[in-house]
Amino acid sequence: MPKIPIDPMDGPQYALRGRVVTMNSRRSIISDGIVYIDKGKIVALSKSTEAAPEGFSGIPVVDTKGTIYPGLIELHNHLSYNILRLWQMPKKYTNRDQWGGTPEYRKIISGPMNVLGRTPGYIEAIVRFVECKCLMGGVTTSQGIALFSNNGIQKYYRGVVRNVENTDDADLPEALAKISDVEAASAEKFFERLKKQQCMLLHLSEGTDDAAHKHFRDLQLSNGEWAITNALAGIHCVALKNEDYKKMKANNASMIWSPLSNLLLYGKTADIVSAVKNKLLIGLGSDWSPSGSKNLFGELKVARLVANELGIYKRKSDILALATINAAKILKWDKSLGSIEAGKRADLMVINGTTGNAYEHFLNKSETAISLVVINGVPRYGHEILMNNWTDVKEKIKVNGTNYQIHLKQATADPVVGNLKLEDAVNKLSDGLRNLPDVAKNLGTVRLTFSFPKADAPPQWFLVLDHNEEPEGEKLRLTSPGSLMAKQPLTASKPLSEIVEKMELDHLTVADDPDFINIIKDEKNLPQYLKDGLGKMYR
Numbered sequence: 001m002p003k004i005p006i007d008p009m010d011g012p013q014y015a016l017r018g019r020v021v022t023m024n025s026r027r028s029i030i031s032d033g034i035v036y037i038d039k040g041k042i043v044a045l046s047k048s049t050e051a052a053p054e055g056f057s058g059i060p061v062v063d064t065k066g067t068i069y070p071g072l073i074e075l076h077n078h079l080s081y082n083i084l085r086l087w088q089m090p091k092k093y094t095n096r097d098q099w100g101g102t103p104e105y106r107k108i109i110s111g112p113m114n115v116l117g118r119t120p121g122y123i124e125a126i127v128r129f130v131e132c133k134c135l136m137g138g139v140t141t142s143q144g145i146a147l148f149s150n151n152g153i154q155k156y157y158r159g160v161v162r163n164v165e166n167t168d169d170a171d172l173p174e175a176l177a178k179i180s181d182v183e184a185a186s187a188e189k190f191f192e193r194l195k196k197q198q199c200m201l202l203h204l205s206e207g208t209d210d211a212a213h214k215h216f217r218d219l220q221l222s223n224g225e226w227a228i229t230n231a232l233a234g235i236h237c238v239a240l241k242n243e244d245y246k247k248m249k250a251n252n253a254s255m256i257w258s259p260l261s262n263l264l265l266y267g268k269t270a271d272i273v274s275a276v277k278n279k280l281l282i283g284l285g286s287d288w289s290p291s292g293s294k295n296l297f298g299e300l301k302v303a304r305l306v307a308n309e310l311g312i313y314k315r316k317s318d319i320l321a322l323a324t325i326n327a328a329k330i331l332k333w334d335k336s337l338g339s340i341e342a343g344k345r346a347d348l349m350v351i352n353g354t355t356g357n358a359y360e361h362f363l364n365k366s367e368t369a370i371s372l373v374v375i376n377g378v379p380r381y382g383h384e385i386l387m388n389n390w391t392d393v394k395e396k397i398k399v400n401g402t403n404y405q406i407h408l409k410q411a412t413a414d415p416v417v418g419n420l421k422l423e424d425a426v427n428k429l430s431d432g433l434r435n436l437p438d439v440a441k442n443l444g445t446v447r448l449t450f451s452f453p454k455a456d457a458p459p460q461w462f463l464v465l466d467h468n469e470e471p472e473g474e475k476l477r478l479t480s481p482g483s484l485m486a487k488q489p490l491t492a493s494k495p496l497s498e499i500v501e502k503m504e505l506d507h508l509t510v511a512d513d514p515d516f517i518n519i520i521k522d523e524k525n526l527p528q529y530l531k532d533g534l535g536k537m538y539r
Helices: 103-117 123-135 184-194 210-217 242-250 259-266 272-277 296-310 317-321 325-331 358-363 422-434 436-443 516-522 528-538
Strands: 014-021 029-038 041-047 061-070 139-142 146-149 154-156 176-178 200-204 232-236 254-257 281-284 348-352 370-375 378-383 395-399 402-406 461-463 476-480 483-486
Touching: 014 348, 014 358, 029 061, 061 358, 061 370, 103 123, 103 422, 103 436, 103 461, 123 139, 123 378, 123 422, 123 461, 139 296, 139 370, 242 272, 254 272, 254 325, 259 296, 272 281, 272 296, 281 296, 281 325, 296 317, 296 358, 296 528, 317 358, 395 422, 422 436, 516 528
Parallel strands: 014 061, 176 200, 200 232, 232 254, 254 281
Antiparallel strands: 014 029, 029 041, 061 348, 146 154, 146 461, 348 370, 370 378, 378 402, 395 402, 476 483
16 A cells, blocks of 8 residues: 655645545434545545546555544543643532642642743643643644743644644634633623624633622622623533523533542532433533543543433433533534544544444443544554554654554744654653652742843743642743743742642553543542442553
8 A cells, every 4th residue: 555645734635435434414323434634624434335536546545443433522622731730629529619729739730830831941842741641632723831931922832733722714703711710890891792703711610609600690690691602612511500591501601521620629529410401402521630521532431421420411422412512512613623524624533343333332341442642634643553654753652562653743833842752742741740749949949031032042931830739939820922021039938949840741541541540430529330430441
């Protein structure tokens, strides 16, 4: 078979054979089909017995020997923190304001991220690692990684995984994200902003107490109307009640569900039964690795187990829809993504094997069953035997002993990361976390200055930590686009070098993580059915 060149700008011409799970409006499945791809788009799909479409005569057909699904679309993640391992919850909380800024949170989450996120040489390793972590879980679209530089520029990192907040593409309108809740005093201003957006991803009522619920009530305006439109996608929504979901539906809003993170932190997730009963459009997000699933592939397993326990989503395709066609509809991207249909972009993932129910087949596999991930027609990650069908620069890696290749070369590669290999990123971060107190000492109390560098000097980049509760001296904040300043040192606060401890880098997959399931089993806030079920589903 001739080699197929990879061109990330327009994508190669080729065809993939396998069982095709389209996730179209009819939930059609082609038991033995072929997906024809050219210049980043799906040109056609058909049964394998049918003739190839015009222009594909003689084009090689790669037999995946697997089941082909749409690529996963993640609508809630704080990617920068995904170098950290799962947090063993010390207690049950009732709202998000209780755990951020606690001594333990500072020691194992905000402290380490402030040290590495402000130390030159680690930022590019973090970005490379967390993007590959997404890719190795079948994620083709996620939220962005925000960066700022010493010359006052803020931007989103642009990598091989598509970013919902920065597309520069009329067919993929950009979403906005807001982490802090809307206060009643700013509801009018928020509403005016919301009316101008296609999609606003808003952290909403995260917690179980009345303080968390009040953030939903704060969306009611002085004239009795609600600052809710079809652009609003509420993330978490744990404190919402049935009548709140009715208001959401009446205004055509949607929600993003993150069940594992909710259960770990609060011992309870959103009233998903009411959300489903009110026919809300629902997407899914893994939140972040400190208190959530390692990737969206795993969060779908959690969603399945919770749904089974509650007696919802009895149609087997409904769980997968949360991370495919539903997510695309929430973004207003469903004309281009979310299902496998002619004319849409070729964002695909393949799970090895074609037996049994196609949806259960997806949910009951480990990451080593992910045999191919394609973004915009470019094969980016997969089993070595499949990736060998395409030429160009690839890096060899192993997942639980299985040989994989990952393709990160990109004509439009972000210079922040450049040609950094995943292996080098892993080594850099492993070393940094194991020597975290020393790295913190080197960071010390040096004032970070933000002045325009010389014309020939490259800018120095830093991470914007969106969950930063760190009170350490030079806490950084953005005052406006292109403007930076630092808060004054808080002298009463201990330096990070006296707080952080040696840590281990999180594993890229559950398949390579010998501790993940055991940590899940020891989590005091999780129900037993979830602890037992996840262990079985990952096997």
